[in-house]
Amino acid sequence: MTSVAESTAPEVPALNDLPARVLTRQELRELVSAIADDPAAWQPHVAYDDEHRHYVCLHRDANVDVWVLCWTPSNDTGWHDHDISSGAVAVAHGEVIEHNLVIGSAALEIKVPAGQSFHFGPDHIHRMTGAAEGSVSIHAYSPPLWRMGQYAISTTGVLRRTSVSYADELRPVDEPFPDDQERLRDAVLGS
């Protein structure tokens, strides 16, 4: 479930004086870390939902968008990319897990506890899940998110990307692709 921070939301000092250009990955990391270190900025937006992840847009302009994401261990983004945006994540409370897709073996899981952060470029594909009840992370993207790629892995292991809006809730796409079996059968018969 998402919403945009209302005008009555507290002022966030770290959002003042943002550069009027696309931010670098290091600048994004410094921005999310500063907001994570300022509980007054994110605590009013915290809520949890096992079924639909709760997230709030703190800020959006032509160059950057900033979000508060709240996590339970049931929350899972599924595999996704951020199209042309770079991003950074700082964990403000609790712990989240960043999963990195590895072809041919189990995903690489990186636990990110409160106080830690990471950044990534547009080439990055990942999946994020909550690790601890009541976790909170701050995310920033530049250029601001517009389209994203949501990935599904079929029962036959075929990876597919679907372009989704930044306003859509990312979640695992586990449905099998019904045409996969047919496609594989045709390939075998044709070989």
Ligand SMILES: [Fe+2]
């Ligand atoms: Fe992401």
